[in-house]
Amino acid sequence: MRTSMLRSLARKTSTASTSYLTRRGFASGSAIDRKVAILGAAGGIGQPLSLLMKLNPLVSQLALYDIAGTPGVAADVSHINTRSQVLGFAGEEQLGKALEGADVVIIPAGVPRKPGMTRDDLFNINAGIVKSLCTAIAKYCPHALINMISNPVNSTVPIASEVFKKAGTYDEKRLFGVTTLDVVRAKTFYAGKAKVNVADVNVPVVGGHAGITILPLFSQATPNGNLASEEIEALTKRTQDGGTEVVEAKAGKGSATLSMAYAGAIFADACLKGLNGVPDVVECSFVQSTVTDLPFFASKVRLGKNGVEEVLGLGPLSDYEKQGLEALKLELKSSIEKGIKFANND
Ligand SMILES: NC(=O)c1ccc[n+]([C@@H]2O[C@H](COP(=O)([O-])OP(=O)(O)OC[C@H]3O[C@@H](n4cnc5c(N)ncnc54)[C@H](O)[C@@H]3O)[C@@H](O)[C@H]2O)c1
Numbered sequence: 001m002r003t004s005m006l007r008s009l010a011r012k013t014s015t016a017s018t019s020y021l022t023r024r025g026f027a028s029g030s031a032i033d034r035k036v037a038i039l040g041a042a043g044g045i046g047q048p049l050s051l052l053m054k055l056n057p058l059v060s061q062l063a064l065y066d067i068a069g070t071p072g073v074a075a076d077v078s079h080i081n082t083r084s085q086v087l088g089f090a091g092e093e094q095l096g097k098a099l100e101g102a103d104v105v106i107i108p109a110g111v112p113r114k115p116g117m118t119r120d121d122l123f124n125i126n127a128g129i130v131k132s133l134c135t136a137i138a139k140y141c142p143h144a145l146i147n148m149i150s151n152p153v154n155s156t157v158p159i160a161s162e163v164f165k166k167a168g169t170y171d172e173k174r175l176f177g178v179t180t181l182d183v184v185r186a187k188t189f190y191a192g193k194a195k196v197n198v199a200d201v202n203v204p205v206v207g208g209h210a211g212i213t214i215l216p217l218f219s220q221a222t223p224n225g226n227l228a229s230e231e232i233e234a235l236t237k238r239t240q241d242g243g244t245e246v247v248e249a250k251a252g253k254g255s256a257t258l259s260m261a262y263a264g265a266i267f268a269d270a271c272l273k274g275l276n277g278v279p280d281v282v283e284c285s286f287v288q289s290t291v292t293d294l295p296f297f298a299s300k301v302r303l304g305k306n307g308v309e310e311v312l313g314l315g316p317l318s319d320y321e322k323q324g325l326e327a328l329k330l331e332l333k334s335s336i337e338k339g340i341k342f343a344n345n346d
């Protein structure tokens, strides 16, 4: 009796625990084998992200890599009765094995902010980490889709592109800066202010992933909440400062980890769905772009079997958003150039 009840509960929770991640659900394409590697898997984001990817039935193999601590995380997560086989890899000598055959590599490796710091203050440490991880990716899984979470995303994505170019493996369709947390925040804050069901809300967020470079397009938000311009401005500011809000609340104990793991799991799921041929998978992401005059820019992206299928345009902007777009360009340009310069300084 007890066993059958547990079995039935397990069946129920395996649907309930995954379907909340995206409205499209997780079901389609699950017979295809897909390996996902998480680099930085023992960290604040890495651990809950490992859990969420273990719940995703599109994943057949989950490789958890960190400089230390991953055997424990892998042993723990591996006991969950879902599809994927989980393996832990610790230390640089095991990085190659973690990466070999990966379809999607998610990178939350690196240090997080403390109160008073900008994301750019993380550059000196994280740039080197990202550069060495991307060098290994170019060697062991050059065709994987890369989901870059490590900050400053506005610079780490350009660093990755240069590393791949040097290795001769760069494919702009396969490199993504993960900006999904900005979208998640914009949806949550908008739903609260507009008093609409958060599950129905859509808000594109474009630009980059730091301060004023984060530009939510509330004029395109659905359902229409008829908000006053002061309310839109306050929501924009709160979305731009969402990361700092968490950093200050954590008071020295890091930055967003749980909401980021959720956002990272949504984005990786979208990449897997695209790879598996699910039609009309669209998420915002910081990618190589011609949408503006900047070489990288976040906007809506259609995902497909080769990664980026189409970078979608910005659509109509309000005057306030047009001003925001002009205002962000200088900072975003300089962060991109900083990353490119770093990667080419040997
Ligand atoms: N893109 C976003 O929206 C977003 C959101 C939140 C945090 N972040 C960024 O994600 C990064 C990680 O944040 P966190 O809170 O998980 O930090 P954390 O310190 O808790 O975890 C980072 C992990 O990276 C590991 N690591 C360090 N060097 C490594 C290397 N060379 N190879 C593999 N792993 C390595 C560490 O051992 C640690 O386990 C930070 O840079 C943070 O700013 C980005």
Ligand SMILES: O=C(O)C[C@H](O)C(=O)O
Binding pocket: 112, 113, 119, 151, 181, 242, 243, 244, 246, 247, 255, 256
């Ligand atoms: O704010 C940070 O430093 C982490 C992350 O980029 C976030 O947006 O929460």
